Amino acid sequence: MRPISNDMQNRIVQLLKEGVSGEEISTKTGVxxxxxxxxRKNHDLGDLKTNGGRPFVISTLLGRRILRNFNSGxxxxxxxxxxxxxxxxENISAETIGRFLKESGYAAIHKPKVLPLTKHRMKERYEFARAHLPWTIDDWKKVIFSDETKVNRIDSDGLQWTWTNGDKLKDFQVQHIIKHGGGSLxxxxxxxxxxxxYLSNIKGNINSDFYVGILEDELMKTIDWYDLQKEDIIFQQDNASIHTAKKIPxxxxxxxxxxxRWPPxxxxxxxxxxxxxxxxxRLLQYEKQPDGMLELWSRVxxxxxxxxxxxxxxxxxxxPKRIKAVYNAKGGHTKY
Incomplete structure (x- = not known):
């Protein structure tokens, strides 16, 4: 037998005791x-199952305890x-707990990266959601949503996972944004x-004059491309200081x-x-990292x-669902 760590052996033993098939264990562990x-023979665990077996059953009491601890963080x-x-x-494998969570209506998601919410910010979000609850999809069809983002040449945004049952996300279920790295567009x-x-590649520091240039170029070309009338659209931008400089309004x-009007x-x-x-x-689907920024821009x-x-x-x-989610969360974080 190829030497494997004690931790791995213990994990395999536990999975065998829980009735997980040998093929499934092999897939999960690489052994x-x-x-x-x-x-299995060394631990006198009986015949090896190859097509599944009776799964380990978590009791109702233990299940409630597990869910309570996940819900509290x-x-x-x-x-x-x-x-x-x-x-x-309680000796229960991570695989069994994951299966139990799925059966209980939970799903593993990437932790969204969010900014911390104060009571004042939550109130602003809640009031915006309440004001726009009556909006239909036809109302939202008029809106042009805009934003800036950073794209790394070499990805460094580590994804974190969390379990959720579909309720509003708690603070421990999100990633707080601190700062960005370099080597990016x-x-x-x-x-x-x-x-x-139309997409704009922002080079250097952006100021109000530069942003006006984006509006005059990319935004206006977008409106013309889709043959829209300026009077018929509603433009959305966040409350970044550059967007609220005197020249922009x-x-x-x-x-x-x-x-x-968009809350912070x-x-x-x-x-x-x-x-x-x-x-x-989709940029991550390329087999190789871009050689330079020009190649990255071309891919973008x-x-x-x-x-x-x-x-x-x-x-x-x-x-409409997003608005309702913010409203139901009373301005708190949502799954979106």
Whole structure:
């Protein structure tokens, strides 16, 4: 038998006791079925199952305890739960806990990166959601959502997972944003019912004059491309200081563009955040990292242009649900 660590042997023994098949254990651990069979014999665990077996059953009382600890943030993930339960004399594998969580209606998700919410910010979010509860999809079709994002040349945004049952996310179920790294592009883009807009590659520090240039170029070209009337659209931008500089509201007013008043710290309501995620996930599908920033920009353009109208429409159609989620969370974090 190829030497394996004691921890791995103990994990395999526990899975065998729980009735997990040898093939499934092999898939999970990378240990051959032959080695697993020898471990089974050494521990006198009976015949090796190859097509599944009776799964370990978590009692109702223990199950409630596990869910309570996940809901409170005491258990960070299945492995953490296994370790802490073992300290209390309960020997249950992470796989079994994960299966139990799924059966209980939970799902593993990436921890969203969010800014901390104060009571004042939550109140602003709640009031915005309450004011826009009556809006229909037809209302949201008029909105052009805009935002900036950073795209790394070499990905460094570590994804963290958390378990959720679909309720509003708690503080321990999100990643708090601290700062960005380097070696990246800063992009400005927009999204609407009809598709994506023109994309801007922001080079250097952005100021109000530069942002006016984006509005005059990328935004106006987007409006013209989709043959829209400025009077018929509603423009969304967040409350970044560059967006609220004196020149910006004046330019928008002079161009007869209505602005959607947007509360601070509201990225989970902006569907373009989901579009940025789509962009970055598709960039990760390239087999090799880009050799330089020019190649990265070329890839960004290609992926951006491949985003379909249908994908954009699904995001716009989610707006009433997003509004309701923020309202139900009383301004707190949501799954979006």
């Amino acid at each position: 051959s079925t032959g080695t697993i069979s020898k471990i 005491n258990y960070k993930n299945a492995s953490d739960a296994t370790r802490k339960l073992l300290e209390d004399g 800063i992009l400005w883009g927009c999204l609407m019912w009809y598709g994506v807009g 004046k330019w928008l007013e002079n161009n007869n563009i209505t602005v959607l 710290h509201f990225p989970d309501l902006n569907p373009i955040e989901n579009l940025w995620s789509i962009l970055k996930q 353009e290609n992926v951006w242009e491949s985003i379909t109208q249908n994908e954009c429409q699904k995001l716009i159609e989610s707006m």
